[in-house]
Amino acid sequence: MRSTCAATALLLAAVCSRASGADPLCANGIASQQQRAPTRALSACRPLPPLPPPRTLTGGYEQCCTEGVVAQARPCAAYDAPCTLHDAAATAALALDQRALKGDKQKKRKKRGKKADKKKGGKGGHKGPTERPDPYCSYGILAYGNTRCCDAGCTKCGAADCAKDKLGAAACCGNDIRKSHRVCNTKEAPCLVTRFKQKVKPLTVAPGSIRRETTIGVLPGPPPKSLSLEEREKKYGVTFDAIVIYKSIYVSGSSAFLVTPALNMLTAATAVDGSAPAQKRTTVEGAGSSQARCAPFLLPVPSKRGRALVVAAGAVDDSLPRKHERGELSFDDLRPYIKDGKSVQLIIEFNDNNTLDRALQGEYNDRLVKFAQAASKSKGDVSVRMLHEFNGDWYPWGVFRKGNDLATFKKAYKYLVDKLRGEYDGFTFQFSYALQNGAGFQTPIADFYTGLEKHVDEICVSVYNLCGVTYNKNRPIRESLNVWYQQVTSFAPDVNLCIAEMSSTSYCDGKPEWITDTWSDLGEVFTHFTTINWFLENKTITHGEKQRNWDLNSQADIDAFVAGMDEFRKLTAPKSKSKSKA
Helix, strand or coil, rough: HHHHCCCCCCHHHHHHHHCCCCCCCCCCCCCCCCCCCCCCEEEEECCCCCCCCCCCCCHHHHCCCCCHHCCCEEECCCCCCEEECCCHHHHHHHHHHHHHCCCCCCHHHHHHHHHHHHHHHHHCCCCCCHCCCCCCCCCCCCECCCCCCEECCCCCCCCCCCCHHCCCCHHHHHHHHHCCCCCCCCCCCCEEECCHHHCCHHHHCCCCCCCCCCEEEEEECCCCCCCCHHHHHHCCCCCCEEEEEEEEECCCCCCCCCCEECCEECCCCCCCCCCCCHHHHHHHHCCCCCCCCCCEEEEEEEEECCCEEEEEECCCCCCCCCCCCCCCCHHHHHCCCCCCCCEEEEEEEEEECCHHHHHCCCCCHHHHHHHHHHHHHHHHCEEEECCCCCCCCCCCCCCCCCCCCCCHHHHHHHHHHCCCCCCCCCCEEEEEEEECCCCCCCHHHHHHCCHHHHHHCCEEEEEEECCCCECCCCCCHHHHHHHHHHHHHHHHHCCEEEEEEEECCCEEEEEEEHHHHHHHHHCCCCCCCEEEEEEEEEEECCCCCCEEEEECCCCHHHHHHHHHHHHHHHHHHHHHHHHHCC
C-alpha cells in the first residue's frame, strides 16, 4: 500500500481515501468549478451519482449546490463526498488545528486561556467568571467540522470573509478561536469544541437511563401499495404502540402546495390568497437545508471516443401531483385506532402561504377547537406535532421562510398550543426539529426552544439513511444523530425526545444490519428517546429519481426489524414490567 500511495499525490488521494473514507482531492467525486478560484476558500466535492451515463444528480441541495455541501461541515480531509474542499492554507490550518487539540498541550492551553480571560475581560463575547460552559455549542454557532463554536451573533461564521463580521475575527473565525485556547467544556462561545472528537459511546449513558417507558409507532403508508397497520401487525407478529398520521388544515378548499412527508418537497401551485405560487424546493431527508434554486453544475460523461463530455445536470421534474393526499383534519380518522388502544402520533400541517400570520389571526381556530373538543370526549392518547421542521425554509411556517422570523414563529406556536390546550389538556405536544438548520442559517439550536419550555412535552427530529440516493455508503444513526442529540440534551436534559420519522433505503448492502444497529443504539446510547416512529412507505419523488424505498421490502428487512424491536423492548422495559413478563 505504501509504494502504491507514494506514486503520485493524486494516486495517494484516490487510493487512500477509499480505505479511510476521506477524499481530500475529490478523486472519487465531482469537484465544483469554483475550487480553483483564488478568492474562494471553500468549495464542494459532490458525490458521483450511482447511475450509468448519462449521469444525473438526484440528491437535491446538499448534493448539487456548493453552498449546500459546505453547510454540512464535512471536510474532505476526513470524509468522502459530499464534502468541503479547502485551499492549501485552509488545509494546513485544519491539520494544525488537529495537532493543537492533542496531547499534553491541552493543559497548557487551559492555563493560558485563564490568563487571557483575566486580561481581555469581556472582549469577543467573553464574560469572565460568570460565563456559562457550552460543551456542545448549543447556544453558539457550530462550524469548522464541529470543532469551533462561534458567537451566536456572528453572521459570517465559517465564511472566507469571517473577519469582516461585525463581531470580528475573534468571535467568528476558526483560526482566531483556536488561538484563544478557550475550550467550550469550561467556556461559552467563542470557544473550541472537543466533545465531538469521539463518537457517542454507551459509557456516556447515565446509569439506569436505559430502562424507560417507550412508545413505538409506524407510518404504514397508504393502501393498496402499502400494508395497513393491522396487516403489518399480523404479518410481522408484533404489536405497535402507535400509528403516525398526517392531516392538513388550510383556509380555502385547496392547499397552496403539496408537501411530501419526510421528503421536504414543495411544488408550485395556485396560492389560496392569490399571491405568487411557492417556489419549488428540494432537500435531503433529515439534513434540514434547502434553497429556492440551485444553478446546474457540470458532470463529466464519457464520450464514444473516451473523452469526457460535459453536460448540464440538476434539473428537477415539475410533474408532481398538486392534490394533497392526506386529507383534512378530522378526529373521526383517529377514532378506530384509539378505540383499538393505540396511541396516535398526529402531524398537523397548515398548508397555506403566510401560515404564521394566519394562525395568529385565528383563521385556523374553528377547526382546531372542533378537533380538540372531539379529542376531549374520547380521552385518547394523542401526540400533536405542529409546525414541524421549523428550522428550515421549505415549509410555509419555517422560521427562515421569506417573511417569517423566529419571534413570529414562537408566538404562533404558543398560540396554537394554547388554543388546543384550552379545549383538551390531554395532548402531548411535540416540538420537531429538522436535523440541521436550513443552509446558510446559523441560529443556535437552543434559541428555537428558549421561551417555549411550557409549551413543549417532547422534542423530536427526523433521521434517514439515504444510501444509494445521495451517497454511496450507509450512514449509521449514531453518526447522523450525534451532534443534534448532544446539543439538545445539554439545554433540555429533562425533556423526553422522539424520533419523528426514520427509515433507510435499500440500495446499499446492509439495510438489515442498519435496522439492527439503529434499534440497538436507540436502546443503549440515545437513551433520552422515548418515542420511536418508523416511516414505512416507498415514496416516488420525481420522474427519473430513485424511489425512496423506506418500507421493509425483503424478508431480511422484516426479520431484522422484528428482532430489533423485540430486543429494544426487552432492553428498555422498566424493571417491574420486565420481571412480570419473565
